[in-house]
Amino acid sequence: MMAARKLFIAPSLLSADFSRVGEEIAAVEAAGADMLHVDVMDGRFVPNITIGPFVVEAIKKAASVPLDVHLMIADPDRFLEAFARAGADILTVHQEACPHLHRTVHAIRDLGMKAGVSLNPATPVATLEDVIADVDLVLVMSVNPGFAGQRFIERSYEKVRQVVSLRERAGRGDLLIEVDGGVSVENVGALHRAGMDMAVSGSAVFSSDDYAAYIASMRIRAAEHTG
Numbered sequence: 001m002m003a004a005r006k007l008f009i010a011p012s013l014l015s016a017d018f019s020r021v022g023e024e025i026a027a028v029e030a031a032g033a034d035m036l037h038v039d040v041m042d043g044r045f046v047p048n049i050t051i052g053p054f055v056v057e058a059i060k061k062a063a064s065v066p067l068d069v070h071l072m073i074a075d076p077d078r079f080l081e082a083f084a085r086a087g088a089d090i091l092t093v094h095q096e097a098c099p100h101l102h103r104t105v106h107a108i109r110d111l112g113m114k115a116g117v118s119l120n121p122a123t124p125v126a127t128l129e130d131v132i133a134d135v136d137l138v139l140v141m142s143v144n145p146g147f148a149g150q151r152f153i154e155r156s157y158e159k160v161r162q163v164v165s166l167r168e169r170a171g172r173g174d175l176l177i178e179v180d181g182g183v184s185v186e187n188v189g190a191l192h193r194a195g196m197d198m199a200v201s202g203s204a205v206f207s208s209d210d211y212a213a214y215i216a217s218m219r220i221r222a223a224e225h226t227g
Contacts, residue, residue, distance in 0.1 A: 152182030
């Protein structure tokens with residue numbers, strides 16, 4: 001039953017104050033974050049540029065929770081080893097950026113990381129049928145990737161339910177379903193009820209006055225929808 005599944009919360013550092021990112025990391029960890037979500041953008045796959053392996057390595061030194069690194073980049077295979085060395089615990093690539101997705105997923109796992117695959121809003125869940133047995137996480141993008149603070153796409157609830165169905169058909173009860181984009185206290189309960197295991201929340205958490213209170217509110221709202 002979904003009521004028994006834990007909700008993991010991974011604040012997205014894309015919305016943190018990078019002039020004092022070490023303090024921000026400590027603050028969200030103290031507030032109850034399970035992981036830190038790190039968005040890597042290259043200006044090609046998405047229309048923005050953020051950080052690379054050297055910054056991820058610095059984040060790793062400041063963090064005590066796992067790093068959930070999301071590669072929104074073209075040709076991610078070139079950088080798998082670099083992000084493994086930098087300290088990524090989960091490395092997620094986009095289905096749309098990987099012509100040989102099965103090979104890429106296995107390369108990530110061979111490097112000692114958990115392998116995630118992300119789907120853009122217009123990409124069907126069915127494209128993961130032949131790799132679902134090999135991945136540790138499916139990331140449903142509930143906005144078009146590239147910028148923080150976008151409005152949540154309502155169709156995402158149904159997409160999460162479709163991933164749940166695929167997980168069940170594959171007998172992959174251990175597979176995590178993550179949602180990224182516009183996730184907040186207002187929709188986290190309905191998303192958890194639909195089957196989301198991990199909530200990525202950037203703007204909502206980092207713009208709040210009290211990180212701990214906001215994260216606690218997300219957990220309460222999730223429990224209300226699944227209890």
